[in-house]
Amino acid sequence: MDSRALKNAMKVSISEVLETMFFMPLEEAEIKMDSALLQTPLNKLACARLIFQGPFSGEVIFLLPHTLAYSLTADFMGQDPNETGPEDMEGTLKELLNMICGKMLSLYDSKAVFKLGIPEKINLAEPLHNFLNTENDAINLIFDTMEEQLALHLALR
């Protein structure tokens, strides 16, 4: 597994999904302890996880502040943000992660077959910097949007 190529596939896929379907440009940001996202309380974050299996297996976690998740959902569904409920937000978050993972894996290796699990909403039980610690083996990316930051985490199993 070529982690540099996989990291690049993560960047391209999240940018393409958010730009194509949400009109949201992204810019990669440096992961720092004082990053705005890392300062967000856990109970203010929306997180989804998808497990995949194939030539290599792992999990991808997508996380962002609730406010950004609701804003994305409202844009996606063409709704007034005030009319956007938690079910729509959760559905959009899971679909977004599904698209990112599918695109990422096909960009990484278009000939390989990966089995994607069903995305699930999760609650983080540990501080965010544990997930986004640059010293562990996972691939972590933080992006600036026009509004707030969001992150993508990939850990191999």
Add this chain to the structure above:
Amino acid sequence: MAFNVLIVDDSSPMRAIIRKTVKISGFSIGECYEASNGQEAIDILKDHWVDLVITDYNMPEMTGMELLTHMKKDELLSAVPVVIVTTEGSERMVDEFMKNGAAGYIQKPFVPEDLKEKLNNIMGEPEDGFKSTEECDEGLDF
């Protein structure tokens, strides 16, 4: 002639996006049924005539591929075109969709024009303008 369409996806936001795209595609749409997995789709197909199925692949209970296989084995349903709209992008998977009888394939993320073009290829160009039997004035914000 109005087409009845069945949209199968476990994501309700994605069903809403596909529904809007189909309705603004210029086709005359009769009924637009929705199911959140393959089994629910089969239950709808038992009771309602459908001219086109647009289905996701990765769903709980019954995948889009299992739905496609079921339909192709059924004398009445085998001629109904099935379009797979999915995140799965491997060449082998796409080959498998087509070998199993899918009429078309669209990878997410997609823009509305991708779906519209695929529907034109499968169902033929719409005769003229917007002919949805259900007025659709909602915006399509992607």
